[in-house]
Amino acid sequence: MDLLDEYRRATFAFESGDPAGAARLLEPILAAEPHNAAVRQLLARAYFNSAQLAGAEAQLRVLIERDPSDHYAHHVLGRTLERAGRFSEALPHLRLAAAMKQHDDYAEALRRVQMWVGKHGGRAAGAA
Known part of the structure; x- marks a missing residue:
């Protein structure tokens, strides 16, 4: 398997709107690298x-474990936890990302989760 060619195929799949297909292509690449x-x-x-x-x-x-200063990884982890309804866990990662880099997406995600936590105490949607 040519890892670079497979990575290019995975990138194309991702950019073409097939993230699940991209993941399938990337998993063996990550196992090798x-x-x-x-x-x-x-x-x-x-x-x-x-x-x-x-x-x-x-x-x-x-x-993040390998590079705690990776603002993008903190942002996407925060968004992942937000999407999973784990707002209180998302907040520290979103705060770190926004503190490390000024970016509209980072600031908007932070505002959204801060508002949710303020209103609901960090509980997932539908939680009692």
């Missing part, structure tokens, strides 16, 4: 975009 942050990040994004939130969370936590 477990320290490749670019592959891990694209896999996390593919999992996020295909609603495989546990997979996204696992990949993002590895990225």
Whole structure:
């Protein structure tokens, strides 16, 4: 298997709107190159975009463990936890991302989750 060609195929699948297909292509690449942050990040994004939130969370936590200053990984982990209804867990990651880099998407996600936590105490939607 030519890993670079497979990575290009996975990138094309992701950019063409097939995140689940991209994830399937990326998984064996990551197995062969477990320290490749670019592959891990694209896999996390593919999992996020295909609603495989546990997979996204696992990949993002590895990225953050290896590089705690990765603002993008903190942002996407925060968004993943938000999407899973885990607002209180999302908040610290969104705060870190917004503090590390000024970006409209980071600020908007932080505002949204802060508002939710303020209104609901961090409980998931529908929780009693």
